[in-house]
Amino acid sequence: MVDLTLGLAVHWRRQPLSKIVELIDASERLDYSYLWITNEKFFHDMYVTAAMAAARTKRIKIGTFISDPYSLHPAMTAMAVATLDEVSGGRAVLCMGAGGTGFAEMGLNRSRPAVAIREAITVIGGMFRGEVVDHHGEFVEFTRGSLGFPARPGIPVYVASRGDHVYRTAGQMADGAMIATFAEPEGIDHAKKMIAEGATRAGRKLRDFTLISRIDTCIHPVRAIAYRAVKPNIAVCLWSSYPDREFVHRLGLSVPEELEALIARRDYGLIYECGELVPDEFVPRFAWAGTIEDVSQQVRRVVTEAGITHLTIMPIPCGDRSEVDIATTFARDVRAAVEKSIA
Numbered sequence: 001m002v003d004l005t006l007g008l009a010v011h012w013r014r015q016p017l018s019k020i021v022e023l024i025d026a027s028e029r030l031d032y033s034y035l036w037i038t039n040e041k042f043f044h045d046m047y048v049t050a051a052m053a054a055a056r057t058k059r060i061k062i063g064t065f066i067s068d069p070y071s072l073h074p075a076m077t078a079m080a081v082a083t084l085d086e087v088s089g090g091r092a093v094l095c096m097g098a099g100g101t102g103f104a105e106m107g108l109n110r111s112r113p114a115v116a117i118r119e120a121i122t123v124i125g126g127m128f129r130g131e132v133v134d135h136h137g138e139f140v141e142f143t144r145g146s147l148g149f150p151a152r153p154g155i156p157v158y159v160a161s162r163g164d165h166v167y168r169t170a171g172q173m174a175d176g177a178m179i180a181t182f183a184e185p186e187g188i189d190h191a192k193k194m195i196a197e198g199a200t201r202a203g204r205k206l207r208d209f210t211l212i213s214r215i216d217t218c219i220h221p222v223r224a225i226a227y228r229a230v231k232p233n234i235a236v237c238l239w240s241s242y243p244d245r246e247f248v249h250r251l252g253l254s255v256p257e258e259l260e261a262l263i264a265r266r267d268y269g270l271i272y273e274c275g276e277l278v279p280d281e282f283v284p285r286f287a288w289a290g291t292i293e294d295v296s297q298q299v300r301r302v303v304t305e306a307g308i309t310h311l312t313i314m315p316i317p318c319g320d321r322s323e324v325d326i327a328t329t330f331a332r333d334v335r336a337a338v339e340k341s342i343a
Contacts, residue, residue: 002303002309002338002339002342002343003309004303004309004310004311004335004338004339005033005034005309005310005311006031006032006033006034006311006312006313006330006331006335007032007033007034007035007036007063007212007214007310007311007312007313008023008027008030008032008034008035008036008312008313008315008327009036009038009065009214009312009313009314010023010024010035010036010037010038010049010065010314011038011314011315011316011317011323012038012040012043014043017044017049019322019323020044020049021052021056022322022323022324023315023323023324023327024052024053024056024057025056026324026327026328027057027060027327028057028058028059028060030327030328030331030332031331032060032327032331033060033061034060034061034062034063034093034212034312035053035057035060035061035062035063036063036064036065036095036214036312036314037049037050037053037062037063037064037065038065039064039065039066039067039068039099040100040101040102041071041099041101041102041103041105041106042102042105046064046065046067047064047080047084050062050064050084050092051084051087054084054087054088054089054091055087057088057091059091060091061091061092061093062084062088062091062092062093063092063093063094063095063158064077064081064093064094064095064096065095065160066095066096066097066099066160066178067081067094067095067096067097068096068097068098068099068110069096069098069113069116069117069119069120069139069140070099070103070108070109070110070116070139071099071102071103071106071108073140073142074119074120074121074123074124074140074142075123075124075127075133075142075145077094077120077124078123078124078127078128078147078151079127079147081094081124081155082127082128082147082149082151082152082155085151085152085155086149086151086152090152092155093155093156093158094124094155094156094157094158095157095158095159095160095178096117096120096121096124096157096158096159096160096174097113097117097159097160097161097166097178097180098110098113098116098117098161098163098166099240100236100239100240101236101239101240101268104266112138112139113161113163113165113166114163114165114166114168114169115137115138115139116138116139116140117159117166117169118169118172118173119135119137119138119139119140120139120140121157121159121169121173121174122135122137122140122173123135123140123142124157125157125173127145127146127147127151128147128151128152128153128155129151129153130146130147130150130151130153131146132144132145132146133145133146156175156176156210157173157174157175157176158170158174158175158176158177158178158210158212159173159174159176159177159178160177160178160180160214161177161178161179161180161191162179162180162181162182162187162191162237162241162247163241163244163246163247164194164246167179167191167194167195167198168194168195168197168198168201169198170195170198170209171194171195171196171197171198171199171200171201171202171204171206171209172198172199172201172202172204173198173202174209175209175210176209176210176211176212177191177195177209177210177211177212178212178214178312179191179192179211179212179213179214179308180214180237181214181215181216181234181237181286181287182213182215182247182285182286183215183284183285183286183287183288183298183302184251184284184285184298184301184302185301185302185305185306186250186251187247187250187251187285188213188302188306188308189306190250192206192211192306195209195211210310211308211310212308212310212311212312213302213306213308213310213311213312214312214313214314215287215288215311215312215313215314216230216233216234216286216287216288216289216313216314216316217230217287217288217289217295217313217314217315217316217326217330218230218287218288218289218315218316218317218318218321218326219288219289219290219291219292219295219321219326219329219330219334220290220291220318220319220321221291222319223289223290223291223294225318225319226289226290226291226294226318227280227283227289227290228318229289229316229317229318229319230283230286230287230289230316231275231276231278231282231283232271232272232274232275232278233275233287233314233316234275234278234282234283234286234287235259235263235271235272235274235275235277235278236271237286238255238259238263238274238278239263239268239271239274242263242264242266243264251285253281253282253285256277256279258277259274259277259278262274262277284298287316288313289316292329292333292334292337293337295330295334296333296334296337296338296341299311299334299338300337300338300341300342303338303342304342313326313327313330315327315330
C-alpha cells in the first residue's frame with residue numbers, strides 16, 4: 001500500500017487573517033505533514049504568519065512558500081528561518097525559489113535565478129552550520145557574518161521551480177525539490193531528469209532527495225466550476241515565468257496570442273482577466289481540478305507513473321466550497337481513493 005505524505009499551501013488571495021487561521025487550524029486535524037506559508041507580495045507577511053502557525057500547531061512542519069534571493073538578503077532569511085525553527089521546536093523548512101511577483105514595484109531585477117539561489121543557499125547553509133561566512137558573488141555580498149545564536153544544522157533546504165536551470169541547482173545543493181504546478185507525469189518526469197542531472201554533477205543520487213509535487217487544486221461536483229476557479233492561478237504561473245514558455249511547449253501547448261499580449265503588459269492587476277483567457281486544455285496539465293473522481297485519477301497517475309508520494313496542494317475555493325472544504329475532501333476522499341486503487 002502506498003504511503004502518501006500530504007502538504008497544504010496557504011493561498012495568497014485577498015482574505016482576512018482569520019481565514020488563514022481556519023486553514024492552519026485544519027491542517028493537523030486533517031493529518032497534513034507540511035504547512036507552506038505563502039510569500040506573495042504584498043499580502044500577509046510570511047514569517048509573521050509562519051510564527052503564528054507555529055504557535056497554533058504541534059507537529060506539522062512549517063515551510064516558506066517561498067523565500068527568494070532578491071527581496072530579502074539571504075543572511076536575513078537564514079536569521080528568520082532559524083528563529084522560526086526555534087519557535088516551532090525544530091519544525092521549520094526553508095524552500096527557496098525565484099519568486100513570482102512584486103519585484104518591479106520594488107525596483108528589483110529577478111535575473112539569473114539559478115545563480116542567485118545557488119549563492120543564497122551557500123550563505124544560508126553556512127550560517128545554519130554556525131560558520132563565519134564570507135561570500136562575494138554576483139548577487140550576494142556577505143563579509144564575515146554569522147548567526148548570533150545556534151541554529152539547528154539540519155534545517156531542510158528545498159528549492160521550488162518549474163525551470164530547468166533551477167531544477168539542476170536543486171539537485172546540486174538542496175535537500176529536496178518542490179516541482180511546481182505540473183499536474184501530470186510528463187512534466188514531473190522532465191523535472192526529475194533535470195534534478196538528477198544536477199545531482200550527478202555533485203556526486204549525489206536522486207534517491208537522496210525529497211521530491212514534492214505542488215499543485216493548485218479545486219474539487220467540485222461540477223467540473224466547469226472547478227476549472228474556472230483554477231484558471232487565474234494558471235495565469236499567475238504563466239505571468240511569473242514570462243517570457244519563458246519552454247515548460248508550456250514541452251507539454252504540447254501554446255499560450256494564446258491574446259493571453260500572451262495581456263501578460264506581456266506586466267500588469268499584475270490584469271491577472272484575473274488573464275485567467276478568463278486560459279484554455280480548458282491547460283487545466284489538467286497544470287492543476288488538479290474537477291470532481292473527486294477526476295482529481296483522484298490525476299493524483300493516481302502522478303503517484304504510480306511519476307513515483308511521487310509527497311503531494312502538496314494549494315486549495316482554491318470555488319462556489320460554496322472554501323479552502324478548508326477542498327483540503328478536507330482531498331485529505332479524506334481523494335487520499336482514500338488513491339490509496340485504495342493502488343493497494
